[in-house]
Every structure is written in C-alpha cells, then in structure tokens.
Amino acid sequence: MLEISGFKVFPEAVSFAVQEKMLGAIRKVVESAPLFRPQTPWGKPMSVQMTSAGRYGWVTDRRGYRYETAHPVTKEPWPPIPEVILQVWQTHAAGAPAPDSCLINFYDQKARMGLHQDKDEADFTYPVVSVSLGDPAVFRMGGMERKAPTRSITLSSGDVVVIGGEARLAYHGIDRIKYAGSPLLPADLFPGGGRVNITLRRVDP
Numbered sequence: 001m002l003e004i005s006g007f008k009v010f011p012e013a014v015s016f017a018v019q020e021k022m023l024g025a026i027r028k029v030v031e032s033a034p035l036f037r038p039q040t041p042w043g044k045p046m047s048v049q050m051t052s053a054g055r056y057g058w059v060t061d062r063r064g065y066r067y068e069t070a071h072p073v074t075k076e077p078w079p080p081i082p083e084v085i086l087q088v089w090q091t092h093a094a095g096a097p098a099p100d101s102c103l104i105n106f107y108d109q110k111a112r113m114g115l116h117q118d119k120d121e122a123d124f125t126y127p128v129v130s131v132s133l134g135d136p137a138v139f140r141m142g143g144m145e146r147k148a149p150t151r152s153i154t155l156s157s158g159d160v161v162v163i164g165g166e167a168r169l170a171y172h173g174i175d176r177i178k179y180a181g182s183p184l185l186p187a188d189l190f191p192g193g194g195r196v197n198i199t200l201r202r203v204d205p
Contacts, residue, residue, distance in 0.1 A: 005151055005170065006166040008164070009155075009161050014159075025082035041065070046060070050103065053080060056100055085102060085200070092160055093164075093200070103198070107137065112175065116171060117170070132161075134182045
C-alpha cells in the first residue's frame with residue numbers, strides 16, 4: 001500500500017480474474033442503466049460517459065451536481081450494486097456501512113476528469129473506494145483547496161484507491177488515459193482502448 005497526500009493506493013489489489021467478473025457485471029448494469037454523457041451546470045458535456053448502480057446514482061445537469069434514485073434518461077431505478085464489486089468495499093472500507101451508490105465512469109482515450117472534490121454525500125467520515133479497470137490513467141491528487149500543490153501517479157488495471165480520512169475532501173482528477181491495449185476491455189465497448197473507473201460511496205448518513 002502507498003499513501004500519497006492522504007490517498008491510500010493499493011496496487012494490483014484486484015486479480016485479473018476478478019476484474020473480468022467485474023466487467024461482466026458492469027455489462028449487465030449498462031444493459032438496464034445505459035451509459036449517458038452528463039452535462040455540467042454550465043451546459044458543457046463531460047468527456048466521460050457514466051452510469052450507476054445502487055440506491056443512488058450521481059448526475060449533473062443545469063440543476064447542478066446531485067444524487068438521484070432514477071436514471072436520468074430511462075427514469076427507472078438504478079440496478080443493484082454487483083456483489084463482486086461490493087467485495088472491494090468490504091475489504092477496503094471494513095466497518096463502514098454498505099455503500100448505496102456505485103458510480104461507473106467510462107473513459108475513452110480523449111476523456112479527462114478535472115480536479116474536483118467528492119462532496120455531495122451526507123457524511124464525510126465514510127471513504128470513497130475507487131477501482132481502475134483497463135488502460136492506465138494518470139491520477140492527480142491535491143489538497144483541500146483547488147490551487148494546492150498536486151502529485152500524480154499512474155493507476156493500472158486492478159489498482160484500488162481509498163479516499164478517506166484527511167484526504168476525503170481533497171481535490172483529485174484524471175489527467176489522461178495511456179493506451180496500453182488492455183486485454184480486459186472488449187473492442188465492442190472500447191474500440192480504441194480506454195478505462196473503466198468504479199467508485200463506491202455512502203450517500204445517506
């Protein structure tokens with residue numbers, strides 16, 4: 001385990017076999033909760049596509065950033081969080097209540113995620129647990145203010161990051177995706193390579 005600016009990074013925490021099971025479970029989630037490209041409150045489309053599982057899904061549009069209990073397009077409830085993904089929370093957030101939201105972000109080679117805080121949850125004592133699948137990504141970690149100094153690390157498929165404690169409200173983001181021809185991601189989902197990021201969160205207090 002590496003600890004960088006309060007972020008706990010667990011390299012190769014998820015085996016390739018379990019990663020494959022996760023991707024299969026995500027396929028089923030996407031079948032009932034299709035990927036969508038959200039817009040920021042300023043009307044700009046995000047470069048990532050996303051969906052969710054669990055009681056809540058994270059959404060953004062002209063009304064702002066928030067959690068909702070239904071898919072913004074289908075208006076149907078989000079599907080349950082797959083058990084194979086819940087096991088990561090049980091390992092890395094032992095003792096915390098079960099997550100009620102699983103945000104799934106799909107990054108193609110051009111997608112980015114600017115520096116941001118995860119602050120739409122009710123209780124910041126619970127961590128955010130993140131799993132990387134597919135091509136490597138340059139993950140940037142900052143401080144409590146957007147202009148604080150940052151450090152970067154490359155996250156590979158199977159790496160887990162726990163954002164909790166002093167880093168729970170720290171700024172972080174994805175600078176770029178590094179094409180590596182990951183054998184995990186099928187061409188029908190990622191014809192040019194890419195990355196799936198899973199983040200488990202506790203929304204309710």
